[in-house]
Amino acid sequence: TLGAVVSQAQLLRPESGEAALLFEGDQVLVVTEDQDALVDRDTVPSILDALDLSSLTSVGGLLTNLEVSQLSAAPNLNNIEAPVGDYLVKRLSPTGGGLTSTPNLLNLLQGEFAVRFDESSRDALWRRTLGIAALWFLAIIGGLSVQGIWLENQTNQLDTKNFATYQELFPRDSVPVTATQLQRRLANKISSTPETDNNLSMVDLMLRTTNALGSSSELQSLRFRAKQMELTAEVLITNFEELEAIKERSQTMGIAVEVSDASAEQNRVRARLIGTYL
Structure with missing residues (x-):
């Protein structure tokens, strides 16, 4: 030829x-x-x-x-x-x-x-493409693994803080073993505890407010005003967009959450939220 x-x-x-x-x-x-x-x-x-x-x-x-x-x-x-x-x-x-x-x-x-x-340019292109795809796949798997470990660690930290808060509120009770047990005990206290109406309202409002915050929020402090039937919570959240999500979730739980103050703090947002019954 x-x-x-x-x-x-x-x-x-x-x-x-x-x-x-x-x-x-x-x-x-x-x-x-x-x-x-x-x-x-x-x-x-x-x-x-x-x-x-x-x-x-x-x-x-x-x-x-x-x-x-x-x-x-x-x-x-x-x-x-x-x-x-x-x-x-x-x-x-x-x-x-x-x-x-x-x-x-x-x-x-x-x-x-x-x-x-020389080797076919098409074969070389396919090998190069498959190589890049394999590297991306490994990177995605590695990223998902790291994210899973990080989320698990965050969940463990939140559970530890929730158990500590429960022990502060109810020092005479034994510490719950699991998060499910903690929720069940709080629900029982709301429905059957022989405390005053104010205490019942405080626990119920606190439970609804903390559920509206979501798992990514970090509760810093709580203050309840019995006369106003108002619960003030100071929390750390991921970003400002999370505030709207908290408001929407609170509506489904029969309470209204208003933002009193919010400011950026390092890579998170510190917000003061006020929860009241609808």
Whole structure:
């Protein structure tokens, strides 16, 4: 094929004053005694005209009459209608002269001179794409693992603070073992404790307010005003958008939570919330 330009040129090396043309598609391999070039078909007449040729051999195609008329001196034309590949094979065969008649030829079709093709660019692209996808997958898995560990740690810290707050409110009770047990005890105290109405209202309002805060909020302090039936809570939340989410959750729990004050503190937000019954 014309992809092996050097090999074909060596096989076709003509004598002095002669040239050979190999036609294949829109390109032509022009071979002379000491040089060769793969050119476009429309540039062949100008190249041949610059050479002092007495004989011209064409393989796999013919010069048109128009192309021949563009030559200042018309050489002897020898047209070989066989395909280029068949003609080259014949040149290599013993009946076609082989390599013995041209001792200066090099066989570039085998050994260390064999044509080597690089790996397909498409295969390389797929391998690169799969490699990048694998790295992204590992990064995502690692990120999810770190996030899970962080969330678990935050949950444990919140549970510890909730248990400590329960023990402060009810020092005579034993400390609950699980968060579910803590919620159940608070619910029982709301429904059955023989305390005054104010105490009942305080515990109920506190439970509803803390549930409205969500798991990502960190309760700092609580203050209950019995006359106003109002609970003031100071909390740390993730961002200012969480304030709206707290308001929406409080409506579903039968209380109204208003923001008294909110300010950024390092990478979190400190807010003072006031909870009242609807």
